[in-house]
Amino acid sequence: MNEIELLREFDPSSVDDDAKPAARAALDAAIEGHGLGTVTDRRTSTRRFAGRALVAAVVTTVLAVGGVALLQRQVDDRIDRVGRRTLPAGVLDPSAVTYPMTILVVGSDSRAFVSNAQDAQTFGSAASQSGQRADVMMLVRLTATGVTAVSLPRDLLVDDRGTPRQLNAFFNDGPQPLIDAIKTDLHVEINHYVQVDFRSFMKVVDAVGGLRMNVTDPIRDGYSGLDVAVPGCTRFDGNRALAWVRSRHLEAFDGTRWIDRSGAGDLDRIQRLQQFLQNLMVATKARVGNDLGSTQQIADAVVSSLTVDSRLDRDTIKQLVHRFVQDDPATWTFRTLSVEAAPKDTNRLVVAGPVGDAMFLPTATGGVPTVGPHTLPPGLGDPC
């Protein structure tokens, strides 16, 4: 082969997401902006500026209000496609038909999607990983004024009839054993159960045009497929975001070699996930407010990623989506259950602080702050 043929074969990038909707939206905005421009061009420059600012303000407001309403309608249209799971009577606490409401959110990795060799290598094949795997477990307490989400580390050991057992192992046989274990060992009543399929959910990231987050060094994780060669403000599409929140073997390049950054087991990953969700809330909010085109995709992605208990009604589902998009992110608190290394197995964790309702309360009134060594390097994952 000569040098040109070699060059033709060479592709140093590995960008494989689809940014077309976002690019089209940018063009559409320019085309619409042009329309506004021709109207205001006839005015004097001062008035033109004032006129534009006014038009922009009105348009933004209309879109923001209309955007959320549109999202509601889009979700409503698709709600029959939300997966349903019937749990036996008595597993969930039926008392909360209104706030406060406690929901167990499980980010599952059912591995039903593992269909090609590369995925199988990255995530383990369905054959080698029997059952479902709960990679993310979160207790979400909603009140009228705010939301507190408490992450439960997957390596947490709890009592299973006298024997310590890892919390996420309870999920191998479905949600019921997990819910029972949380009730018994963490003393929290759960009103609803929501299962989120990671892979579908990450389409939300693509629908909002990707997230920009700061990467402080080149990072990689051969297990989750994460690979960011050039540090700096980095665009995370759905695939990259998935590898990011899934990574449990993060490595960073310090200029000469790769060093292990996986930190304290699952706690580091939990922090990255919490940070990611906050970033995503902000981005989704902005997009739904200003880009009607991707609202439909957001609704699609959210709806197709959900499986909920059969008693979670239409209005509540809509309300949950609404709150994720519309709440001020500052009213959402993310924290991690208070834990410490298990005495006999330092790779596992045990409960260290109070459990029950105290885990949702503000720190000042007896609640427990995010606990665990802060393992994220400063700046890593910050929005940029």
Place this chain on the structure above:
Amino acid sequence: MSGDPHDGRLIRASLDAPEQFADIFERHYRVIDGYCCRRFGGDGHDVSAQTFVEAFGSRHRFEFDRADARPWLFGIVANLGRRHRRTEIRRLRAYARVDHRQAPEADLDARVDAIALGERLASALHGIPRRDRETLLLSAWADLSYEQIAEALAIPIGTVRSRLARARGRLRTALGDLVEDGEADEWAPLQLRGDEA
């Protein structure tokens, strides 16, 4: 997209009916975006999106008798790309430096060869002056003919030829023993496209 897509007519129509410009986007987005991502990695999507916004803003300058807007769009990419030159260079450097982990099952020899080749290509590319590199990549990656490159960059066709020859020489030197002799003189793919004859 109808039987005889004529970009010039479409762009002229978009002067009065701006929404028509969306067809230009639909026609060319994939090719432009693919090229931008290959060159600018994660920034590629931004560059391609901006290309169409800029193209829309300067559509009155397009020569409406041209049936294909692609060279013009690539010219806009080249302009925007200047702002991303440092990103491009950084990426190529990083590519040449970073340890590329591959699937463990892959044949070891093939892997080592591929990595060595990629690194040398990357380091050769970042050593080529910007204008020459631009010309080279419009040919090798964007698949433009000499005439189309001349149109995209608004330069005489002789300049296209000399830039390509220089860039190609740099590549050959950098790749050294990895390039086979003999067939290197035929640069067959660079012929006129049928639709321009």
